[in-house]
Amino acid sequence: MSAAASDRQRHLRALQLPVVAAAEQLVGCTISHGRASGVIVETEAYHESEPACHAFVGRTARTWPLFAAPGIAYVYRSYGIHALLNVVAEPADVGAAVLIRALEPLTGEDLMRARRGRDRTTDLCSGPGKLTQALGIGLQLNATSLLDGPIRLGPPPAGRPLPRIVAGGRIGITRAVELPWRFCAAGSRHVSRPWPPNLLAA
DNA sequence: CATGGGATTGACT
DNA sequence: GTCAATCCCATGC
Numbered sequence: 130m131s132a133a134a135s136d137r138q139r140h141l142r143a144l145q146l147p148v149v150a151a152a153e154q155l156v157g158c159t160i161s162h163g164r165a166s167g168v169i170v171e172t173e174a175y176h177e178s179e180p181a182c183h184a185f186v187g188r189t190a191r192t193w194p195l196f197a198a199p200g201i202a203y204v205y206r207s208y209g210i211h212a213l214l215n216v217v218a219e220p221a222d223v224g225a226a227v228l229i230r231a232l233e234p235l236t237g238e239d240l241m242r243a244r245r246g247r248d249r250t251t252d253l254c255s256g257p258g259k260l261t262q263a264l265g266i267g268l269q270l271n272a273t274s275l276l277d278g279p280i281r282l283g284p285p286p287a288g289r290p291l292p293r294i295v296a297g298g299r300i301g302i303t304r305a306v307e308l309p310w311r312f313c314a315a316g317s318r319h320v321s322r323p324w325p326p327n328l329l330a331a
Numbered sequence: 332c333a334t335g336g337g338a339t340t341g342a343c344t
Numbered sequence: 345g346t347c348a349a350t351c352c353c354a355t356g357c
Binding site (some may be wrong): 173175181182183205207208209210211213215228230256257258259299300301302303321 | 336337338339340
């Protein structure tokens with residue numbers, strides 16, 4: 130298969146993988162909602178086997194979408210304020226998902242600015258709460274399909290080289306912090322916390 | 332039924 | 345660097 134053909138399948142192949150590999154493979158793919166879209170530049174993996182994952186406590190009124198089929202959206206409220214978007218991964222009945230932590234704006238940047246009340250491009254989607262606000266994604270889209278919409282997970286933009294990936298510890302959690310399950314596009318200025326330059330070499 | 336704690340962000344010192 | 349906003353939900357009495 131050509132490299133371009135492989136890219137067009139990347140988001141679909143990722144959904145068939147274990148959640149940590151899926152998180153890595155989804156960097157470079159796209160998320161769109163209506164006219165607004167962006168390239169995924171930062172993800173984190175969560176799995177029911179570790180305590181930082183909401184699914185660790187099992188199936189509840191909050192966590193049931195995590196156990197749905199891969200490609201379903203898990204959208205939940207964080208800190209009483211923000212909506213955070215996850216791509217459910219692994220086979221049905223296994224609780225696992227990829228948190229989308231940052232996007233590089235691709236289309237609809239004017240809409241994003243209006244929704245965010247910010248001008249700088251790097252302030253629009255550089256965080257899990259920011260990107261849902263920029264794309265107009267709320268809790269009402271919890272458990273909807275990312276393959277059928279309204280939110281869509283798509284392949285990398287045509288003609289764009291896939292980014293080199295850097296891995297590290299997940300952000301903003303207190304348990305299982307040692308797992309290197311955060312993945313970023315190397316050198317991207319659109320991630321939530323840019324990598325320290327001294328650690329970027331390798 | 333009361334309580335505590337977030338997979339965050341933005342404003343401020 | 346610190347801190348408040350804000351609310352759902354999981355947990356425990």
